Amino acid sequence: MSIINNINKAFDHRIRLGIMSVLMVNDYADFNMLKELLGATDGNLASHTKALEKEAYISVEKQFIGRKPNTRYAATKLGKAAFKKHIDALEKLIGKN
């Protein structure tokens, strides 16, 4: 049961899982990069990033590149630790069966 408890509900979705995976290996990723990689629509991606932001797993930085607004995301320390725990739990669950 304890392993099941380590499965994090916040990552229990393909898009959110993808966002965290990208941010684990990249210092940061901007909105369009995530959109391209995950094949998500604007609204869909925005709602998932917001959910992760609410958990304080990712940080959001809004800035302007020239005149264009640019939103970029980075994984927080908390988010990285939580995601690692989630991956460990997944691997243990697979190994068990």
Place this chain on the structure above:
Amino acid sequence: MESKKYLEDISEIKNMMSRSSRFISLSGLSGILAGVYALIGAFMAYQVLGDLRTGQNFIERYTGAMSVLEQLLLIAASVIILAAGTGIILTHRKSKKSGEKIWDVSSKRLVLNFLIPLVAGGLFCLAMIQQSHFGLVAPATLIFYGLACVNASKYTLGAVRYLGITNIILGLISTQFIGYGLYFWAVGFGVLHIFYGALMYFKHDRT
């Protein structure tokens, strides 16, 4: 049932991590062809230099009077354009298959990091030609090309790293054999491309 979903999650994580950090559609076949072009180019350059000794001219028959340096530059430029063109076309085809965009964040990062040492090296070599230090041009091209590959390899398939390291070593060895630059070129740009291109082709292209 549950464990199948977990397995899917794990493979999705792996897929996203590698796709977001590395450009994996690089075509191995284009490496092989680039090597073949380089060998043909080296052979033509050998002819041109040979003509220099015999007094007969190989390209001049077709293009009118050109200096040896111009002929060599023409050959080099043709090889580069052909190799880059083939690389872009084949990589484009491969990226279509794997669903990876050819001009996305990872490929831009790859090209940029490849070009930084390469452009620096290219300018350095032009400066050496300008100052008439011809002997070290061939070693320098190999060394800088190797550095470019090593630098770019962080963002693409692992074989590129070994291609780079081998070229750097070859370039350094060739500094001790001035005058044999063409042979080292043929090995570095020709044989090594074919070897590592084939390695990449059998490992990645055919999956």
